[in-house]
Amino acid sequence: MRIAVTGKQGQVVQSLLRRGAGKGVEIIAVGRPEMDLADPASIAAALSIVNPDVIVSAAAYTAVDKAESDADLAFAVNAAGAAAVAESAARIGVPVVHISTDYVFSGDKPSAYTEEDMTGPISVYGQSKLAGERAVAAANPNHVILRTAWVYSPFGANFLKTMLRLSETRDHLRVVADQTGCPTSALDIADAILAIASRLVTDPAPSLRGTFHLTGSGEASWADFAEEIFVELHKLGGKSIRVERITTADYPTPAKRPANSRLSCEKLATRYGLRLADWKQSMRIVMQVILNKGF
Numbered sequence: 001m002r003i004a005v006t007g008k009q010g011q012v013v014q015s016l017l018r019r020g021a022g023k024g025v026e027i028i029a030v031g032r033p034e035m036d037l038a039d040p041a042s043i044a045a046a047l048s049i050v051n052p053d054v055i056v057s058a059a060a061y062t063a064v065d066k067a068e069s070d071a072d073l074a075f076a077v078n079a080a081g082a083a084a085v086a087e088s089a090a091r092i093g094v095p096v097v098h099i100s101t102d103y104v105f106s107g108d109k110p111s112a113y114t115e116e117d118m119t120g121p122i123s124v125y126g127q128s129k130l131a132g133e134r135a136v137a138a139a140n141p142n143h144v145i146l147r148t149a150w151v152y153s154p155f156g157a158n159f160l161k162t163m164l165r166l167s168e169t170r171d172h173l174r175v176v177a178d179q180t181g182c183p184t185s186a187l188d189i190a191d192a193i194l195a196i197a198s199r200l201v202t203d204p205a206p207s208l209r210g211t212f213h214l215t216g217s218g219e220a221s222w223a224d225f226a227e228e229i230f231v232e233l234h235k236l237g238g239k240s241i242r243v244e245r246i247t248t249a250d251y252p253t254p255a256k257r258p259a260n261s262r263l264s265c266e267k268l269a270t271r272y273g274l275r276l277a278d279w280k281q282s283m284r285i286v287m288q289v290i291l292n293k294g295f
């Protein structure tokens with residue numbers, strides 16, 4: 001199986017390259033400079049030349065706060081760019097696996113969101129990703145949209161790495177405790193994508209197509225996540241860091257985040273038999289990779 005994945009340095013792309021190695025899967029990362037998602041004309045040619053069996057649409061404009069003042073580029077990449085990737089897959093006649101986000105929800109629901117729940121993004125990033133979901137579904141019926149959340153990994157920029165970086169110069173951090181979600185390892189996402197892609201290329205069942213939630217098992221607030229990171233850091237010989245649990249109002253940001261963005265992943269478990277590990281277990285693996293500086 002040959003997979004074309006959009007982006008090069010991103011967390012999910014890098015995790016796919018790492019997890020695909022040695023499994024008889026050829027993964028080709030297609031990104032800048034040869035393909036710019038903000039330049040639709042560059043997309044079809046760059047993807048078709050790879051002659052893939054599946055396209056994984058993992059590249060996105062992910063700077064949540066910056067998107068508030070950069071909506072045109074966020075929409076160009078996350079909506080028009082995603083649409084062009086899905087159209088390219090349709091033209092080649094292959095499935096597209098598109099990655100989306102918990103931020104398509106408002107966060108008002110008191111329990112975990114299912115795929116049937118109404119969306120209602122409260123940030124430009126979330127709005128642009130929802131527009132992308134709709135455009136992907138319209139462009140290629142042979143699609144899987146995977147909504148994931150709170151992604152961390154040894155690669156790129158993420159909350160876990162931000163916490164570790166801040167801990168180098170501080171012994172006390174203030175972190176919001178009233179936003180709840182599901183931390184998800186990009187390495188686990190990569191394993192799931194590989195399993196999903198191999199089903200899609202062999203099984204035309206409609207029940208395997210559509211929108212699915214894919215997050216780490218369990219739930220946490222950002223403060224819980226930070227505390228667990230620092231427990232593990234201390235166990236691995238690092239310094240002790242105190243987390244002060246604060247409210248969203250105490251930590252003003254340009255973009256609003258959902259208060260609740262927990263996602264129910266039952267549909268994926270039922271249709272694909274896939275369930276990701278508990279986030280704390282996966283977080284420990286990622287921490288060990290980062291602190292030991294290698295796999």
Ligand SMILES: NC(=O)C1=CN([C@@H]2O[C@H](COP(=O)(O)OP(=O)(O)OC[C@H]3O[C@@H](n4cnc5c(N)ncnc54)[C@H](OP(=O)(O)O)[C@@H]3O)[C@@H](O)[C@H]2O)C=CC1
Nearest residue numbers: 007008009010011012036037059060062101148150151156
């Ligand atoms: N990070 C998170 O917490 C979450 C992410 N998601 C979604 O998961 C997917 C993967 O996210 P993640 O791996 O964390 O993303 P990253 O922020 O780590 O990487 C973003 C990727 O997108 C690429 N990219 C950005 N703009 C363009 C552009 N104009 N043209 C081509 N490539 C571009 C980057 O390119 P380059 O390689 O050149 O830097 C990079 O490879 C995204 O769709 C994201 O919306 C969903 C939920 C949570």
Ligand SMILES: Cc1cn([C@H]2C[C@H](O)[C@@H](COP(=O)(O)OP(=O)(O)O[C@H]3O[C@@H](C)C(=O)[C@@H](O)[C@H]3O)O2)c(=O)[nH]c1=O
Nearest residue numbers: 062064101102149150151159162174175176222251257
């Ligand atoms: C750095 C920091 C953040 N925070 C808060 C701000 C915010 O509410 C929360 C997370 O902040 P970040 O900016 O790191 O994370 P954010 O960019 O909001 O992460 C999101 O990224 C996009 C791409 C997604 O799709 C989402 O699923 C989600 O992972 O933690 C603190 O309370 N203290 C801190 O020291």
